[in-house]
Amino acid sequence: MTDAVVPRTDDFDEIAALLALAFHSDLNPELQAVERPIFEPERSLLVRDAGTAVAHAAAFSRDLTVPGASVPAAHVTMVAVAPTHRRRGLLSGLMRRQLREIRDARHEPVAVLWASEGRIYPRFGYGSAAQRLILSADTTGLRLPAPTAAEGTLRLDRPATHRDELARLYERARADRPGWSRRDERWWAYVLADVTSRRNGATERRVLLHDGPEGLDGYALYRTKEEWVGEVPRGEVRVDEVVAVTPEAYLSLWRLLLSVDLTRRLSFPIAAVDEPLLRLVDEPRQLAPQLVDGLWVRVVDVPAALAARRYATDVDVVIEVTDELLPENTGRWRLVGGPGGAECAATTAPAGLSCDVRALGELYLGGTTPAVLAATGRVRELVPHTIATVSPAFTWHRAPAPMENF
Numbered sequence: 001m002t003d004a005v006v007p008r009t010d011d012f013d014e015i016a017a018l019l020a021l022a023f024h025s026d027l028n029p030e031l032q033a034v035e036r037p038i039f040e041p042e043r044s045l046l047v048r049d050a051g052t053a054v055a056h057a058a059a060f061s062r063d064l065t066v067p068g069a070s071v072p073a074a075h076v077t078m079v080a081v082a083p084t085h086r087r088r089g090l091l092s093g094l095m096r097r098q099l100r101e102i103r104d105a106r107h108e109p110v111a112v113l114w115a116s117e118g119r120i121y122p123r124f125g126y127g128s129a130a131q132r133l134i135l136s137a138d139t140t141g142l143r144l145p146a147p148t149a150a151e152g153t154l155r156l157d158r159p160a161t162h163r164d165e166l167a168r169l170y171e172r173a174r175a176d177r178p179g180w181s182r183r184d185e186r187w188w189a190y191v192l193a194d195v196t197s198r199r200n201g202a203t204e205r206r207v208l209l210h211d212g213p214e215g216l217d218g219y220a221l222y223r224t225k226e227e228w229v230g231e232v233p234r235g236e237v238r239v240d241e242v243v244a245v246t247p248e249a250y251l252s253l254w255r256l257l258l259s260v261d262l263t264r265r266l267s268f269p270i271a272a273v274d275e276p277l278l279r280l281v282d283e284p285r286q287l288a289p290q291l292v293d294g295l296w297v298r299v300v301d302v303p304a305a306l307a308a309r310r311y312a313t314d315v316d317v318v319i320e321v322t323d324e325l326l327p328e329n330t331g332r333w334r335l336v337g338g339p340g341g342a343e344c345a346a347t348t349a350p351a352g353l354s355c356d357v358r359a360l361g362e363l364y365l366g367g368t369t370p371a372v373l374a375a376t377g378r379v380r381e382l383v384p385h386t387i388a389t390v391s392p393a394f395t396w397h398r399a400p401a402p403m404e405n406f
């Protein structure tokens with residue numbers, strides 16, 4: 001077996017075949033054509049055995065919104081080990097090497113990923129940072145507040161023809177939502193690609209655009225699926241994303257999505273945990289929200305990461321951190337910050353809190369607090385009252401939300 005090598009662009013098909021094997025799918029040339037342009041071979045690590053690809057991990061270079069800022073983040077992806085080579089430590093070796101490169105060569109303070117299974121990544125220091133809600137609603141009779149005069153107009157079209165408009169609006173909205181990743185042109189092409197195998201029996205994807213007094217202020221990407229039970233329509237609206245920068249746009253988009261003729265069901269698998277829709281419909285129980293993990297964060301450089309985000313209230317705390325994979329993070333760090341910015345540096349002062357690096361990942365986007373993690377035992381209070389004093393600082397005015405599964 002070889003050590004992990006950095007593959008060439010031409011090796012993409014071989015890697016795609018390994019991923020198909022590990023994820024129980026057939027090779028899909030249409031999907032590969034869409035994924036190839038976002039693949040960054042220089043960030044990929046491939047292990048071969050007797051010339052055959054048996055383990056792989058990669059990363060995309062993208063910026064991530066964090067509380068009050070946007071930071072470069074390694075978006076870890078395309079992780080697979082062949083069934084013949086599993087549980088021999090291949091993933092562990094790839095994760096170690098990848099974290100080292102993210103820190104030393106890329107200087108990205110954090111790494112993020114979507115996990116195929118929640119139990120895989122905590123051992124590598126990743127913490128569940130932005131949960132999501134899966135909404136599976138029976139929309140029969142579900143009502144929203146009555147339209148107001150301020151509501152603008154809706155247009156329906158093919159998404160690709162509006163790429164630049166969508167990109168501008170998304171970037172505006174992204175500033176206020178920890179967990180959203182920047183999409184450059186390649187990413188917009190990927191996000192808007194409407195690969196047949198992803199339709200699961202539904203229509204092609206449509207974009208619903210909302211224009212307010214100052215132009216485009218909201219859009220929704222969705223599909224519909226026809227279904228009849230006997231002579232009774234039971235179609236479904238499948239929503240992929242909703243971006244709105246005004247409450248009128250948000251309400252107007254959802255009014256249409258919840259009442260498309262001949263549909264009775266709605267699915268929206270990446271709703272935020274503070275999704276306003278839950279507070280708008282007249283019967284939130286009908287949305288049947290299911291809470292699951294979404295984005296996982298690994299703090300790769302503790303002082304750089306803690307200084308890069310902002311804090312909801314002033315905070316001055318010394319945290320004792322342990323990190324088995326990146327020992328430079330182990331030590332005592334003094335964090336002084338607030339809504340305007342933060343600084344973090346090594347200190348010999350006594351610590352008020354202690355935790356491992358996974359807990360810092362859980363806290364990083366503001367999705368939970370030291371108080372909650374103290375209840376799990378993953379954060380320990382070394383000086384009385386520290387937890388109560390610092391917990392509000394780690395929150396943010398919007399819950400973090402994952403945006404797309406990369």
Ligand SMILES: CC(=O)SCCNC(=O)CCNC(=O)[C@H](O)C(C)(C)COP(=O)(O)OP(=O)(O)OC[C@H]1O[C@@H](n2cnc3c(N)ncnc32)[C@H](O)[C@@H]1OP(=O)(O)O
Binds near residue numbers: 115
């Ligand atoms: C960001 C992403 O791309 S997410 C996608 C991840 N990929 C997949 O889910 C595809 C299918 N699965 C696989 O390819 C493999 O099983 C992987 C990549 C998840 C794991 O690879 P392996 O080489 O078997 O992992 P490795 O041998 O390094 O395991 C390290 C430890 O994690 C544990 N582990 C690894 N995978 C899992 C799992 N799916 N569930 C539970 N434990 C696991 C191992 O038991 C081992 O524990 P130990 O140290 O106590 O013995």
